[in-house]
Amino acid sequence: MxxxxxxxxxxxxxxxxxxxxxxxxxxxxxxxxxxxxxxxxxxxxxxxxxxxxxxxxxxxxxxxxxxxxxxxxxxxxxxxxxxxxxxxxxxxxxxxxxxxxxxxxxxxxxxxxxxxxxxxxxxxxxxxxxxxxxxxxxxxxxxxxxxxxxxxxxxxxxxxSLDVIGLNAKLLSAMHGSISPSSIITNWYNYSLNSLTSTVHTSGASIPGIENKVFFRLNDGTYHEMTYGQSYTDSKTYHVTSKVGQPFAALATVSNLDGYPTKFSLKVVSKHNYQGSSNDKVVMTHKGFALFSDVYQAYHRNHPTLAFVLFHINYDGWISAPQTSQRVFSPGIKNTSQYELQVEGGVKNIMLGYVLMAVRSGRTISYSEIETFFKKTFDVFASEEITNTAVRxxxxxxxxxxxxxxxxxxxxxxxxxxxxxxxxxxxxxxxxxxxxxxxxxxxxxxxxxxxxxxxxxxxxxxxxxxxxxxxxxxxxxxxxxxxxxxxxxxxxxxxxxxxx
Incomplete structure (x- = not known):
């Protein structure tokens, strides 16, 4: 000019x-x-x-x-x-x-x-x-x-690229803030986790023989072991985090904007001397959320019942891509059980998670209690008005x-x-x-x-x-x-x- x-x-x-x-x-x-x-x-x-x-x-x-x-x-x-x-x-x-x-x-x-x-x-x-x-x-x-x-x-x-990093903290806050598991799940048993050994504790006393480790991996690659309380982020592909609380939860938000990976897995390896276990599925929709979960409950006549809940979540506001999921449960291998959730196909704008729940010895957690826990979590999550803008x-x-x-x-x-x-x-x-x-x-x-x-x-x-x-x-x-x-x-x- x-x-x-x-x-x-x-x-x-x-x-x-x-x-x-x-x-x-x-x-x-x-x-x-x-x-x-x-x-x-x-x-x-x-x-x-x-x-x-x-x-x-x-x-x-x-x-x-x-x-x-x-x-x-x-x-x-x-x-x-x-x-x-x-x-x-x-x-x-x-x-x-x-x-x-x-x-x-x-x-x-x-x-x-x-x-x-x-x-x-x-x-x-x-x-x-x-x-x-x-x-x-x-x-x-x-x-x-x-x-x-x-x-x-x-x-x-x-x-x-757009991403959904940050949603983990919001959902963890909902689980550990406004929601009290003991008010939803009958006979809830408080526990803690030793941050060094990942050993489950209840009411200050260690449950003998219990040790939990959580892993994640992309595609068919190497499993990455998580350290309790730490977060893991790979650019715009995933954000994995965990929080010790009631209940303990590990979450993986997978935005995957460029189509890599085509598979994402969470795996829990639990060493224990429990005698029995049972499996159940909880599938539900609520306020635009779609939950697909497997619940593995392990029993011991002298110790609290432990429930390992693996799940993945789609949400309309995240524009989640359709996908297929596979659950792998391998009980009783040298006193070690492995619980794995693998999602593949359209692995985009979804959340995978693991929640550890416990109830008193001889008791179990019902389908309706798991469903109510997640419904209340989604209620808090949606009310904060963070879901609609997360990936848009x-x-x-x-x-x-x-x-x-x-x-x-x-x-x-x-x-x-x-x-x-x-x-x-x-x-x-x-x-x-x-x-x-x-x-x-x-x-x-x-x-x-x-x-x-x-x-x-x-x-x-x-x-x-x-x-x-x-x-x-x-x-x-x-x-x-x-x-x-x-x-x-x-x-x-x-x-x-x-x-x-």
């Missing part, structure tokens, strides 16, 4: 020094491209998103979605750092042939954003003439988000645009033309940086309309890359976006990003 104010009215390349302002003739000069004609001019090209390779996604040419560091980073569910760091890439003169980001992307002070679609590999002198779709915001929205796209993505719309996206940032050239129209799709939407989420919870020209409606897949995806190449390679799953939507291939200049294929075009 400063170049325009100084009388420069020609669209093209300018050599300037960028230091929060654009100044000609200063030191540390570099080339920038400015559109000085569209709607009054003053637009600076800050970035371009280019689809280079039809045959491979998320390689080194997809710099707005590629993360070259490690598999752990690749499956973390985060978008490329290119949207938020101060790196630069490419050349302004080759912005239609490769991804480009200049210093002005993060140094410029801007109010509005403009996108221009051009065929791949056009010369910089043809950026304006060959544009087949051009549109921009008009309300100065960017000034509310730090005056640059970097600040918008870094501070206001971070490209991080934060408020979207969508801004209306006016079209200067062409239009962006999709047939038979739930999208609204005339917007720029920032950070749209797909059903897996993965973020997409910008939806060019549209706002994606409920139930629609942003991978088909938005650019700059989280890197999902290890789990969903078809949804990976700067242009994500655009190749799966016929409109990107068969709609003629430029009737005056001949057929244009969206998959062989570049999106130029300007700010003013």
């Amino acid at each position: 400063e170049l325009l104010q100084k009388g420069n009215t020609i669209t093209g390349i300018y050599t300037v020094s960028i230091d929060n302002e654009l100044k000609e003739g200063a030191k540390n000069q570099q080339e920038i491209y400015c559109d000085m004609t569209t709607d009054g001019g003053g637009w600076t090209l800050v970035a371009s998103v280019h689809r280079k390779d039809d045959g491979y996604k998320c390689n080194g040419s997809d710099m707005w979605s590629y993360n070259p560091f490690s598999k752990a980073a690749l499956i973390s569910g985060k978008g490329s750092k290119s949207w938020t760091d101060k790196s630069t890439m490419g050349s302004v003169r080759e912005a239609a042939s490769a991804d480009y980001k200049g210093d002005v992307y993060y140094k410029g002070q801007a109010r509005d954003v403009m996108l221009s679609h051009v065929p791949n590999d056009v010369d910089v002198t043809e950026f304006d003439g060959k544009s087949f779709a051009k549109y921009h915001t008009t309300d100065g929205f960017l000034s509310k988000y730090g005056s640059s796209l970097r600040n918008l993505f870094k501070n206001h719309a971070p490209l991080e 996206p934060p408020p979207e940032i969508s801004v209306q645009v006016i079209f200067i050239k062409g239009n962006i129209v999709y047939t038979k799709s739930n999208v609204t033309t005339g917007f720029l939407q920032f950070r749209a989420y797909d059903k897996f919870g993965a973020p997409y940086a910008i939806c060019p020209g549209v706002r994606v409606g409920s139930g629609e897949d942003p991978a088909k309309f938005c650019i700059g995806s989280a890197n999902t190449q290890f789990n969903f390679p078809g949804r990976c890359g700067d242009f994500a799953a655009w190749d799966t939507l016929e409109d990107h291939v068969f709609i003629n976006r430029s009737p005056d200049d001949g057929f244009v294929n969206d998959l062989h075009s570049t999106i130029l990003i300007f700010t003013r």
